[in-house]
Structure formats: C-alpha cells, structure tokens
Amino acid sequence: MTRLKDSVAVVTGGGRGIGREIALQQAREGATVAVLARTANEIEQTVSLIQSEGGRAIAVTTDVTEYSAVESAFARIVSELGPADMLVNNHGSFQAFGPIWECDPVTWWRDVEINLQGTFHTCRAACPAMLARGSGRIVNLVGGGTGNSFPHGSGYASSKAAIMRLTECLNDTTIAHGVRAFAVDPGLVRTEMTEKQLFSEAGKTYLPGIQQLFDDGVNIAPSRAALLIADIAAGRFDVLAGRLLRGVDDRDVLEKEMDALAKADGRALRFSAIGQQKL
Template structure:
C-alpha cells in the first residue's frame, strides 16, 4: 500500500509538465487523483496512463480564474472520488515580459488571476471541508522568482511572492485545525511553459539570458530530472511528516528534515 492509500488529491495544471508528474506520483502512492486544467484531451491522456498503472483518476476541465468553474470542478471531484485530502495548486503562466511601463496592464493583471486569484479560490472551495474533518494539506507550486528581483518579469515575480504570502497567511489562520499548507519551487525543467517563454518575442527581446538557458535545456535530457524531484517533494509534504513546517516556502535543495529538527529545537527552547 502507498502512503496516500485512501486519500483524494486534486491537482491543477495536471495535463502536462510538473502537474502531470505530481499527479502520477501521487497516484502511484495510492491517491485517487482529480486532474484539472482547461485541456480535456491532455487530462484524459494523463488519466488513462494513471488507470493503466492501476490507479484511479478523474479528469475535470476547469478555468482556474473562474470561481464557478472551480467550485463545479471541486464538486465533481468530491462526487467522483470523495472528500479532498490534498490540494496541489500548480497552474501557472510565465508572462507578460517587458518593462512595467510597456507591458499591457490587462495582460499583467490576467496573469495575477492565475497566480493569486486561483489559489485563493481553491482554498475557499476546499479548505472548509478539510477544517471540518480536522485534516488536509495544500501545496502551492510557487517559484524561485518569489525571492528574486528580475527585471522585465514583474508579473511572474509579483505573483509568486503573493503566493508565498497567501500560504503563510493561510497557515497562520489554520493553526490548530490539523490542516497544513506549503509553497515550493518545483525546480528547473523544460516544460511547455518554458517553451512558450523561449519562443516569446518579448522574452527574446528582454530576457535573452533566460531564453538561452531554456534553449540549452531543451536539448538536454538531464534537464528533466527535477520533474521527479518536485513530485517527490510534494509527496513528502503530503505524507504529514512535515506538517509542523506549515506556512513555509521550500526549494528542492532545502533539507526538510533539517528544517523540521530546527523547528522542534526552536519550540523546545521557547517552552523552556
């Protein structure tokens, strides 16, 4: 039996890239997985692969910026698989690229609907059930950009900073409920999002160094290794072992066991 046997996980952006890797890993450990994105064909491909391996999966088309769409997707997931134990907010968008005074403000704001509005809507739809049951976990796939100042990437950096703070705020409000929330950097992989960035004229104009890095990664098979590492990190956080670290943001090189030990030491010293 896997460590998530009997649990239900909901993963947004699950049709490809990190979302697919996470969903497949959770299913391998026994979770019944609801797969969400706007692309039904991609979701069905992932669901079919999970089922082929003996797992359970349900694909649900969803616009993560729309409250009614999210609420309908959560309802479908619960009716089809059961109460949600694990929420993985993974959907993302890289652009727009360029100076703040040149990018289209509406396009910039639409990016925030995916970065900020989506995880808030998912929390609003899923957390009440978790709190009522006294258990549950959420992992928000943020990015290393959340702690960087990257010129011409303001929409992405701002959105990811906001995700980390949203997780921290939720953790503070969830203290004592049995529900834990985390933010992570997934690592660096040449996904479709990376391809979209590499092929963007604006990214080529304003983010030449990043584009060259992506171009190099596109032909490097070892550049895909972080897919498995990210999926394992989500699984580790879903296991419950690290619930005391709720509210924090972690990158793949971070040692969760060391962070947990430090947290316990801090708590012991505070109680002394």
C-alpha cells in the first residue's frame, strides 16, 4: 500500500511496543518516518526493521520533556526529510502506582511531565510548519483514566485526561487551517509498561485488575492501533477530528457511524448528560 507516499511521519516513543508498530505501519503505507525516543539503540532497531522492509526512516534521539531538544529534533527532521505531515505522540510513562498519599511526588509528576508536557512540546514544534502548508494531522495517544476514575493510577490518568482536552483545544484552534488532531486509545496492550504493572510489588498491590484482564484474554494487538492511525493519516476519519478513536474499534463500522458520532458530539471529553455518549 502507498497511501502515505511522499509524506513524512514523526512517531515518538517509537523504539518498542505500540510505537514501533505504528512506525512500521506508517512506513509500510509509504511514509518516510522519523522515529523519536530517548533510547538510541531501540529507535535504531526500529529504523533497521523499517529499512529491512524497504522503507525509509531515521532515528532521532530526543527527550520530549526538554523543549529545546524537541526543537532541535524537528529542525533535523525538516532538514533531512522535510516537514512533518503526521505526528504521532506515543511516548508515555506510568511509574507511580497507589493512592495519592503514598505515591512519590517526584515520580507522580514525572509521569505528567512525560505524558502531557512532552505532547505539548511536540505539538508546539510541529504545528507552525503544518499551518503554513495548510495541512497536517496529529494523533495523541490516551488510555486508562481518560474518561473515568483511575484511583491507583492518578498521575497517569490525570495526564491522559489532560491530553484528551489538549487534543480538543488544539483541533479547535487549527482545523480551520487544515490541521486536524485526534486522540487514540490503543486499548490494553502487553508492553514493557504493563509488564511493570504486572510484576512490580506496587503493581501487584495496587493494580491487580491488570492481571485479571490479561487472564480474561484482554490483550489488544498493537497492530490494531497502528492500522487505525494509518487510516487517520490517510484522511479516512477526518470527520472525527478532535475526538477519541479506539484500537478496539471495527474501522469499517466506525466509518459508517462517524457522521452520527460527530453530530451527537460523541467521543469527546464532556460532563455527563442525558443521551450523551461517555468515553
């Protein structure tokens, strides 16, 4: 498939797990991919996998919590590949487990910094060039706690709910200029992050429900989110800009229902109301 031919995709957190699968799928669809993360050898492995399949990619080591580093990363991307047509914010941290009064304050805030501030930084860096060209798409990954309480994952949940609202604010600001933002929840995927939830003492104590979900067979393939995000990059779900799409969605059904969802203001972060679809 070459739906994304001649486009440039930037994928953060692309060194492993969901991010690697997203980067691979973008390349399979024809995009040239910039793979970003803090760990050089992991993103270099992703680039090697893309190249082994005949794709084009570069590895860019970046700490998304440092805006100057993000600016430098995007300057390099523009210089070597051209401006980004697609930005996927997949980076994430979930290290603080437990009730608020037992969480280490530094660890709790670090989750928020990486998840929320990192997403703000990359969006800020990518948007000017997209707006100047009058086109571009941004996907911000959300997850557990976005639309519901997550008592023992409060830092992660707070950051993800904030990313959902940031996505809505960004989209409302840019859509008139041809730039669209989307939120994507990949679902429960077996990753290094979930491994820590399963096997750390804090995870076993405060998040036992994660193990139960896996025991019940809930384990979403990362390819589900990757294929959905490729569809978003190709414009298939532009009607749902500013809203939440999910890795578990049947994409054909979602396409049939998207006009109705948009009209009903569904898949959005709103106060509960009669007849309103909740996240």
